[in-house]
Amino acid sequence: MMLGAMGVFIQWRLVRQLTAEFDGSLLEEGQALAALAEQDNGSITTDFSGESMPQFERTRGAEVFVLASSDGHELARSRSLGDTSLPLGGTSMDLPQFSHSTLPDGRSFRFVRIRFTPRNEEETEGRKPAGSSPRLEALLIVGRDEDPLSATLSELRAALLSAIAAAVVCLAATVYWSVRRGLRPLHALGREVSAVDAHSLSIRFSTRHFPSELGPIAASLDRLLERLQSAFDRERRFSANAAHEFRTPLSELRAVAEVSLAVPATESEQTQAWRDVLTATNRMESLAACLLHITRSENPIAAIERKQLLASEAISAAWRPFAGRAALRGVHISTEASCGVSIETDPSLFRAIADNLCGNAAEYAPSGSTFEVSAEQRADCVSFFFSNPPGAIVESDIPHLFEKFWRKDAALHDGAHHGMGLAIATDLTGLLGGSLVARLIPGPLLQFTLSLPLPGRLQNQINGPA
């Protein structure tokens, strides 16, 4: 587009310049002819001689002229004009006028019309003009064939167009080559990114030899790959752990089945074998339920129905199923008055979280210890504190408490605990927009802090001792 505009401009300038030079030359010739005219005794004559200006003498020559008096009476004409008549209309004395005209024989001419006062012969000779004869005006029309100019202009136009076309082609080729060359690293990066799959997430692009312009993209891709690799590793660990957890009950089932088929058994042994099958099946069912729970808790689409809930009642209900087991171990619950807080949350999710924390306390708190539950209202959330002596848990265990399949004693295969309870509780807390953290506090006590945000309509009602 720019090249086109530039071409048009250059052509316009050239046409103008050449036309101006053409006109200048034509005007000079006209002025030379005008200088040959003189008036003497009320008439206008011209000293035009074909010898000095032979171009006007050729028949159908390229240059013509007509000299006329101011009243339109033709005084002289060039032989080259032949019989062709030219309009002898008036023009001003001030400026010569240029015009185009096509002669009847088809030739295209450019004319200059000059109105002038021929010099007086007597004045020229230094004599005083006789009498008071009026000063006569004359009209000179000089024309020149335009074809050479038109041809020159056509050639220039053609040359310009060719140059522009060549420039456009060169520019397009240069741009194409430059873009291709410039995009080559990007294509290479694209190919490498396309080749990345689940098994090659450890690749890093910033270490490759890419131009510095691609540095930010490579760094961003690396960060994306790091996140993906982390997620894949986490899922692989989870899948491996889940498969690992299933191996033991599967081994049990297989061994019981194979031994039952291969080894004769008494009636009591057969009964025991069926009991074992049932136990292993229950264990797998429990494990499958945990896995399903995790899948659902990781699904943000899961519907959350918030209702007003009295926390102390929910905690008591959560403790109830574990109370018998806890009593056998001498573990008792102590719920502080602050737990009488009413919160707006999803009752089933809150109950699931509380179930897990209560179950852990009933199972793992040291015998004879107290499981303390309290709450605290803060500006933007309500925090619940579940505390009991840490037993075998030490500081280095704290970061692992929420890992899926983590157990303090990794070998415990009691069928009821898969090491996923706290991981599930954390996920459920996340669904509620809260947090669940663990820490060892002076006492020493292992304290879980469940913080739930206050929704808009949340209100606290401290109801006194629970």
Add this chain to the structure above:
Amino acid sequence: MRLLFVEDSQILRRAVSKALRHSGYAVDTCDNGEDGLEAAETTEYDVLILDVMLPKLDGLTILRKLRFAGCKTHVLLLTARDTVADRVDGLRQGADDYLVKPFATEELLARVAALCRRAYGEKSALINVGPLRLDLGRRHIERNGKEIDLTAREWRLIEFLALRGGKVVARSEIEAHIYDDLVEPMSNVVDSAIYSLRRKIGPDLIRTRRGLGYALEAPSV
């Protein structure tokens, strides 16, 4: 052959030890690592079957402690860990074999049998003692081509004597290797088993060395 099976899963412990006993092994069991280590240190077993993930003390730690103490008993590791790294780690710690859960009971029995043979330097599953031919792999015995039907306890005894290659085996040694903790130490189970075995395989193959023990030998011509 006397085995120690250390496994925390009660179901697996019960089923596998039943299969092992049925195959003629004397089997002691433990449900945690500490008890397993103590049993392995205080009793002479032909093969130890250790679960890797055990309460109190894991199987690899038991293995390390036993090897450090100079125990050369063959060890078969049982585990749910199935990666190459896990298997390599177990074998480098001194295990003789490695079996991943869930496993086929038949495979476990075959591996245990192979370890028992290796324990006595016997690579072949076939042992010939005069007219007697024992197939340790199939638990089959015949004399002059005629199959002999033995009880599990009788098989354990003849297998143990055969693997000793004609050497004299003390009664206490037989008690230690053939009978598990369920047998009263003062009982005359060895005598009764020898008597029963002689009735089935013939009186000329098991020699009594007064005050020393018994030996399985080909009858002198």
